[in-house]
Amino acid sequence: MEKLLEVDRLTKIFYQGSLLSRIKIMAVDDVSFHIEPGEIFALAGESGCGKTTIAKIILDFEEATSGRIIYKGEDRESVKDDKVWFTEDVQAVFQDPFETFNPLRRVDRYFFEAAHNFELAKKRKEVVKLIEENLNAVGLSYDEFYGKYPSEFSGGQLQRVSVARSLLTDPKLLIADEPVSMVDASLRMSIVNLFKKLREQFGMSVLYITHDLATAYYVSDRIAIMFRGHIVEMGPVEQVLMEPKHPYTQLLKDSIPKADPNQRWSEDIELAELEQEEYQKKGCRFAGRCPQATELCKEEVPANAHVEGVLVKCHKYAGTGNTKLP
Amino acid sequence: MNETILRTEDLKAFYVLDVHGTEKVVKAVNDVNLDIRENEVYGIAGESGCGKTTLLKTLYAAMEPPLRLIDGKVYYRPYGEEVDVYSIGQEEKRRLRWEYISYVPQGSMSVLNPVIKVKETYRDFIVSHVGGKTKDEAFDIARSQIAELGLPSQVLDAYPHQLSGGMRQRVTIALSSLLEPRIIICDEPTTALDVVVQRGVVQLLRDIQEYLENTIVVVTHDMGVQANIADRVGIMYAGKFVEEGPVDDIFNRPRHPYTQYLINSLPKFGDKTPRESVPGSPPSLMDLPGGCPFNPRCPHAMDVCTEQMPSFTRLDARHKVACWLVGGEDGKTA
DSSP states (O other), rough: OOOSEEEEEEEEEEEEEEEOEEEEEEEEEEEEEOOTTTTTTEEOOTTSSSSSHHHHTTTTTTTOEEEEHHHHHHGGGGGOOOOOHHHEEEEOSSOOOHHHTTTSSHHHHHHHHOOOOTOOOOHHHHHHHHHHHHHHHTTTTTTTTTTTGGGGHHHHHHHHHHHHHHHTTTSSSSESSSSTSSSHHHHHHHHHHHHHHHHHHHHEEEEEEEEHHHHHHHSEEEEEEEETEEEEEEEHHHHHHHHHOOOHHHHOOOOHSSSSSSOOOOOOOOOSSSSHHHOOOOSSSTTTTTOOOOOHHHSSOOOOEEEEEEEOOOOGTTSSSSSSSO | OOEEEEEEEEEEEEEEEEEEEEEEEEEEEEOOOOEEEOOOOEEEEOTTTTHHHHHHHHHHOOOOOEEEEEEEEEEEESSSSSSSGGGGGGHHHHHHHHTTTEEEEEEEEEGTTTTTTTHHHHHHHHHHHTTOOOOHHHHHHHHHHHTTTOOGGGGGGGGGGGHHHHHHHHHHHHTTTTTTEEEEEEEEETTTTTTHHHHHHHHHHHHHHHHHTOOEEEEEEEHHHHHHHSSSEEEETEEEEEEEEEEEHHHOOSHHHHHHHHHTTTTTBBBBBOOOSSOOOOOOTTTTOOTTTTTGTTTTOOHHHHHHHOOOOHHHHHHHHEGGTTTTOOOOOO
């Protein structure tokens, strides 16, 4: 299949500390993946693993240190002057809907503004009709939306309003950065189901960034697990989450609380002491906590191995299958 | 069952607001009867805005205007005898806090003083609540507790900003258990934390409970966490409790339609069947619907549901539910 968006060897380096004791943090370290049309692709990992940085770079809020963002076969840097071309197609939904919207501004203003900026319709009537259609798509009506301020919505409703706004331009790709983490568990599924519906109805692709593996499993087709700037495992969600290969994915999966009092966690786990230190590690960054770590893991960054259609960045799988970079 | 350690009687706590001259009343805790026992973990679950946090503030007797105690009583059992918390003086209340009952508020990872090291916070705490300790003695107490709970000893010498959110949360929980209180109240201890760290926090709470054999009251909307820590769970909706029972009953035999939605909306691994979230949105606590507050969202709503709030029906000794489908007032099971 043709690739809609391709992230090619993306690297982002942040520096921390003063001039004298500066440390380098590879927030995103040589990350490559792609998203196909009509696909929900999940990017999962704990906070501080670099997933939001990737979203920011794709959305051009942040500049990459190196690497390319290729959209529909064209390098985004080369068409940067034509901002509309990209933003019309790629829209975003953010974590906290109450921070997305200015609390002192009526929510419908954002819709009319977007319609104006993208020249979506000429007459006001047409704009209203367009807004109405998109609100209906997320399960809201124009009347219960018009003239209201953000504080008059509940979190779940406002997040759906935020999705409706992003739909105005008829995007091909929706970048959803932790869209459900601020929403109540009981309403979470309404947002996640919405993504499924949008994909089925409009063939939209979604980059679903989350730390919630259970919803990622429920909604996505493929998944990439990130750890401290690296993608450690990537492949079809069924394989990655049901038969995790990388020890970190296994730990993540085991740490999801099961809604079953008969299956409580029994083993104790080891937690990272300081994030910074893990970023500074010479070899595999998970080696400090990995139950299967060897001397090699502490010395050398593992290469990407391809095992049964899944990419794994672990020494355990070195030599099995094709270890070349794709 | 063990002895009651914390009890409430027809507790009502409302926010009384003055909006442009008219009085508005937010009914955050509306007629709550709790009976929490010794040596148990009691979980309180429900959507945000259902009054969970307000209930905890009321239990801890830490109310500030506009929140007001309208009616009802809160009883502690500090020395074998029940004490009505709202009838005792400030000084006695202060003495009970931390030694008998401690409270870990939401977002408590931000309570540590950012400009002093963690061990200095410990020292402040020890000096003001235990008293008569030298600097080194206080540090020793801190060090031995941190070691006992399995936290890395370096945290004591770190500033709060050098620690991750999860580590800060664990330090505050450790601090709250330092004086071995009989009751620890935790408000959303795992929210905003990553899954792995979340597990660490749950593990710590369980360790503390096992060691002190005390009571922990945990408020969280995350049903997965409830399943992992609670012995009994109470489900709260719009200021009221609608169901209460042993964790196994709540998860495997939920009877209230709201509880059923809460449990069934959870995504599970290996199961991609479509899941529904609770339809509609929670009611405004300023303008509650008549009868059972869940009736506008309930798929089984009947006429009686809009007219009268059902009282609790006991399904067995420990499991009770307030729903007209399950008998309602007359106590018969449907």
